[in-house]
Amino acid sequence: MRVNIDRDRCCSSGMCVMNVPEVFDQDDQDSLVRLRQTTFRPEQFDDLRLASQLCPGGAITVTEDESSGPTG
C-alpha cells in the first residue's frame, strides 16, 4: 500500500495524527501533515484506509498495490 499526502489540502485537523500517530505527524513550522513512515506493514493497512476516509481536507490518498504483497 502506498500513501500520498497533499499538504496543500491539509487543514491541520489532527484527525490522522490522533488515529494513526505512528504514521502521521504535524509539522512544527507550518502545522501541516507529515509522514513519519513511507513503507507500511499489512497490519497498518486498515488504519491507513481509515485515516484517508477521515481526513476532512482530502489530503490523504491510499493506493492499494496491484500485487498484494506484504511489502506494501
Add this chain to the structure above:
Amino acid sequence: MTSTPTTPAVRLPAPHSAGCLFNPPPAYTEAAAAGPLTRADLPGGESCWLATGYAEVRTVLSDRRFSADLRHPNFPFLVAGARELVTDNPAFLRLDDPEHARLRRMVTGDFLVKRVEAMRPAVQRIVDEALDGMTAGRTEADLVADFALPVPSLVICLLLGVPYEDREFFQDVSRTLLNSTSTVERLREAQDELLDYLRGLAARKRERPEDDILSRLATRDDLTPDEAAATGLLLLIAGHETTANMISLSTALLLDRPEQVARLADPAALPGAVEELLRLLTIVHTGVPRVALEDVELGGTTVRAGEGVIAMLSTANRDETVFGGADRPSTDELDLDRDARRHVAFGFGVHQCLGQPLARAELQIALATLFGRLPGLRPAVPRAELAFRTDSFIYGMRSLPVTW
C-alpha cells in the same frame, strides 16, 4: 425538483420533542427517514435544502462547490434578518479558501495534537480545582454553573489571553449570540460589544504582548485589528460554549445510563467513549449552512447554483449503515464501546473544528475526573425538570442540579 407533496418542507429550526430531549428534533429524524435530501424553509421565509444523509452531509461540507461564505447573497441564515449583521471581516468559520486558509493557518499551530497533549496537565488542574470548588462544604451544586462552564472558559481564557474576571460579560454575550430567538437588534448589540471588547484587548496586547494567541494575532503585521478581533471572537465563543454544553449534556445522559459510567474509568476505553458521546449528542443541533456555487448532483437530486443547504450533523451521526451493525444497539442508543470515529459532530471539510483536539482532551479529563471523584453523582431534580437549551444553536443544558 424531486420533492413530492407527501414530504412537506421542514421548517427550520424545528422544535425538540418534549419526550426525549437527548434526541434531535423529530422533524429532522423524519426527514432523514424519507430520504437524504429534503426541502426546508428558513426562518426568514426563503427555502433551501436539508441534507440529512451521512454521505450527503460529508459532500456538502467537503466539496468546494459548496461555499461557507456568508457574504453570498443566498447564504441560508438560520435567524431571520441575520444577513444584516454581516461585517466586512467575517471570522474564517464563514469564509472560503483562500481567505479562510490564510486566517485559519495563523492559529493552527496552537491546536496541534502535540500542543494539546502538552496542555493536559493544565487542563487536569483546572478540572480538579473546579471540582474542589464545586464540592467544598456542599452536597448540591449546579453542574453547569459550577463545573461545565468554568472548565472550558478557563482553558480558552488561558490560551487566548482573555481575563477570566470578564467571564460574566463574555459568557452572557455568547449566549445571546447563539440564541435562535434573539432579535436582530440584540444580536447586533451583542456582536458589537464583543468585537469592541476584543479590539480593545488586542490593542493592549499589541503594546504589551504576552504568551497567548491574542497577543500573537495582535502583533502580526499581516492582520488588521478587525481581522484579529473577528478571529478572537470565534475562538472565544467556540472555545467555551461548545465544550461546556458537551460536558453538561454528557453528564445528564450518563446519569440516566448509570450502567455505562464504568467505561469512563478505563483509560483505554475513554477516548472511544467520548467519540460516542460526541456522535450521539451532536450539540450543533441546528445544522451547518452552505450555499451551492454550481449545480451539484446530491442524493439523487440536482442542487442548483445559488441554493442554500443545511447539513444536518445529528441525523448523519445516527446513520445505521455507518454506525450501526447487527451486534450493536440502535444508533439512537448510547453504546460507549461503539466505533464512532467516523462521526461528523466536528463537521467535515476544511472547516472541520479547529479546536477538536482540545475539546477531546477537555471532555476526556472532565468526564473521567467528575465520575471518578463523585461515584454517587446523581440529579438533584426529577428528570422531567431538567432544563435543556432548546432555543440555542449549540444544544445543551441551561442548568443541571446535582448531588453526590
